[in-house]
Every structure is written in C-alpha cells, then in structure tokens.
Amino acid sequence: MFGIAPTRESQVTVEKQWTAFEAEAMPHATSIFRIALWLTRDQTEAEDLVQETLTEALASFHRFVRGTNCRAWLVSIMYHRHSKRRKATTRLHLVSDAEERIAETIAFEAPTPQNVTDEEVLGALERLPPAFQEVVILADVEEMSYKEIAAAIDVPMGTVMSRISRGRRLLRGELASYARAHGFGQSGQRRISRVSEESVRES
C-alpha cells in the first residue's frame, strides 16, 4: 500500500489475505449479484457493480472485522458504489415519502393467502414500491438483520423496521387481492387453513 518492495513476508501476507477473502467474501458473490441485479435491473450493469464491489472489498479487506457478517459488509459497499454510480448518471432517486403515506392507508389486513405460485409471489413483490421491495428482499430473502439493513442502506433502524412491516403487509395485500380476483377466497382460505394447522401440529 505504501510502495514497499515485495518481500517473502509480504508475499505470505498477501496469500493469507487472499485466502481469507476467498473464504469469507467470495461465497457471497451470488447473493450480492442478486441484489445488484435488483438495484440495476440490468445484467451487464449488475456484473459491473459486483465487480466494483468485490474489487473495493478486496482492497479494503484489512478493515473487515472478523466475526461480523461479511455479506452485510459487502452489501453496504455495494449500496455505496451504486449510489455513486447513480449520482454520476444523474438519475432521479425515488422519493419514498409518498409511498410510505400510501402504505399507511392500509387499514384492513386480509389473512395471508396460500397456494400461490412462485411467479405470483415474485409478481406481487415486483408491484411493491421500490423502498419496500428493497427491505423485504434484504430481510426475507437475504436474511439480514434490521441493524445490518440500516447500515447497508444508510437509513435509521426505526425506518427500516417500519418499512419491512409495511412492505410485508403490502405483499400479503397484493397476494390477497390476487387470490380474491382469481376465486380462491374464503372457502379456499379455509381449506388452506386446515392444511396449515396440520403443519403447525406436525412442527
């Protein structure tokens, strides 16, 4: 880093550093690629973003605190890189305030529908406002904690918690509307409920 000529000792250090990076960070490449793809909505740009993220992570790996969540650390770097790229291309950032007000207006919560296909679940996720999609993906798909999400996307933890709660509620609402529209309403719900109850007893 400071222009020191490579010695056997420094070579050993580099090898150790690479081995640690390979073991800690590289297994998360597929996971951060998924998030990159969601952020950019473009395969090539997602690859660029993952490349930039891991390059930066490798250069800064000595700063990574062992024993903490490496994936959350990588996601945090990626969000920063993405934010810089977005600023560079002067795209407008979606304002979440209106979205959150919309979510606040959901008063009634229908029971969670079941027997929905993967496509329907992903379709419902796609229809959520981006700010809610983002936290639902990070929490429920990538299984990051509230604290890790707050650090990664740089918003207060209280905001993360309320977005996750509203996002999940919106997702269930989307699926419930779909279920009603396609005719598997109450009777279907009762049928599914019996199945669920059995699975609860089994567990």
Add this chain to the structure above:
Amino acid sequence: MQCREFRDIADSYLGNELIVETNHEVISHLEHCSECRCELAARRELRSQLREAFIKAPENQMSEEFGQRLSARLHEQAFGRSVTPLSRRGWHPSVTLRRTSWLALAACLVLATGFGLVLVRQRMLERSSQQGRQDLAGREPTPSYPAQLNPGIPVSIVKTELARDAAGDHRDCAVHFRLAEKPIDLEVAGRKYDPVYVNLTKAVLSEQGDVPLGAEFVEAHSCVFEGRRFAHIILRYHGQLVSFLVTEMGDSKEAKTNAAPLTNQQAQVIACSQLDGYQVSCFQTARHAVFIVSDLPEGDNLALARALAPSVFAHITRVESAA
C-alpha cells in the same frame, strides 16, 4: 394478547426480533388461538416461498462464466499481477464509465483551463459549508467521562464541530469508506498540507512498529471530511476499528477560543464524549486537535488515547515550534 396485536408483531416473531417477554406472550396466545397459528404458519410459508422463488428465479442467476472471470480478476488484483481480459466483453471499466468517457475527457480539458476558478469557488463553498454546519450543530454531545478518571476536564474541542467532523470521518472513512475524495498517502499530505503529518505514523508506533496496548496498525492516510483535512491512522483494538485523527484548527472557532497559549495542565488533558454513537477522546496542542474515535467502551477508548498521547503530543509540539 389480542389477535390484532399478534398480527402486528407476527413477522417480528418469525424474524426473532422480539424481546423475551413478548415472545412468551406470543407463544401463550398461540397455544389457545388456532386462527393465529394458521396465520403464523401461512406467513412462515410465504416468507420461505418468497426466498426460494427469488433465489431460484432464472433471471437472478449469476452466470458461471462471470463467476470464473470475477474470481480470476480478483486473484490477479490480490497478487498485483496485470489483468488478463477473459470475457466475451473483456475485463473492462464499468459501462457507465465507458459511456461517459468522452464526456470525462472534455471535462478534464475544461477543468485544466479553469482550474484557478474552481479553486476559488471551492474555497467559497467550504467557507459557506462550515458556516452552515455551525448553524446546524445539532444536539449537544454528552461529556460522559467520570470526573474521577479525568479530574477537571475543560470540555473544549470535544463539544465542537471539529469533534463532530472527526466522528463523521471515522464513520465515513474507516467504517464505511464512502468519502467523496480519495484518501492520499500521509507522508505526501505532510509535504503538501501540514508538516505535522510527516512521521506521525512513527509517533504512533513504537520503534518495533507496534501500537501501544497491543492494538494493531491497519493503515495511515490523509483524507478530507466535509472540507476538513485529517491525518488518519486506523488501528484495530479489541477487534474494533479505531480512528486516530489529527487536524489543524486553523481559522476555526476552536482555534480562536484557544488563541491563548495552553498551560501544561491544559495540554495534558484528554477530554471524552459520545458523538453520533461513537466514543471520542481528544486532546490538543497549540494549533492541532487530536481525536481517538471508535465503537469501543469509554474506558478502552480513553486508555488508548492515554497510551498514544505522550509521543504524539511531543511530535506535534516539536513540529509546531520548529515552524
């Protein structure tokens, strides 16, 4: 617990985010409410289905070819070898960068010709930004150090915007490395901006290259946070990153406040506070402020500050009096 309350917190229950007492209430409610048991099972199932569907979606898969290229590229970077293009597109700077490269070239030409103007403008912006931060200097930090450990602390720079900048630099540089401006080598910065930075690393490390108290040296550089330049030495102590920051007080409010020469007693005082969730310990010389910022408990942060203070104080005062 009512069913409605349960539905409000069912997701947090599934995510293990509830406190023990509330968890017990949920379990006891579930024991006698079959509808809520079904709702919980449905939510668990939905979450699992969402995860599976998202992870397995064909469009979300990273290609094997890209994975191999990525691994090879990073391996080459780690060992400092030249990069071999491996892909169908070759290894390349980002798409955004390629798209805008001609614009960047044009911008460089404009910058080269108008450099003087930019400098003047930047100075003006920095001045107004500093003024803005003075106006917005939010809540008062809590001078948190018990008197028995540091009797008679004059809470001076630890309560100021300088300390806030130091905490901000620790957060944005050491922890999140998201500064707008790339850090530069500390010795280079010493020759260019502030002679105190030259050999500062040696003042922090012992002759054997160790950091006091068994802390570990991570890196040293000079970086800029919100217009303020710092010498930034990053250490690791008890598994946590610690920022050791030195900045010249210059024309700041703090410098004016401390215009009178420091007495020996004042100079040896280390003040502590908590700012933006970080522990900040600081001391000062005639023209410089020194901060130790970390996530460590107060005692550990102060102990490290105390261990580093004598040699650093001697180094800075020596350079200041020679100037």
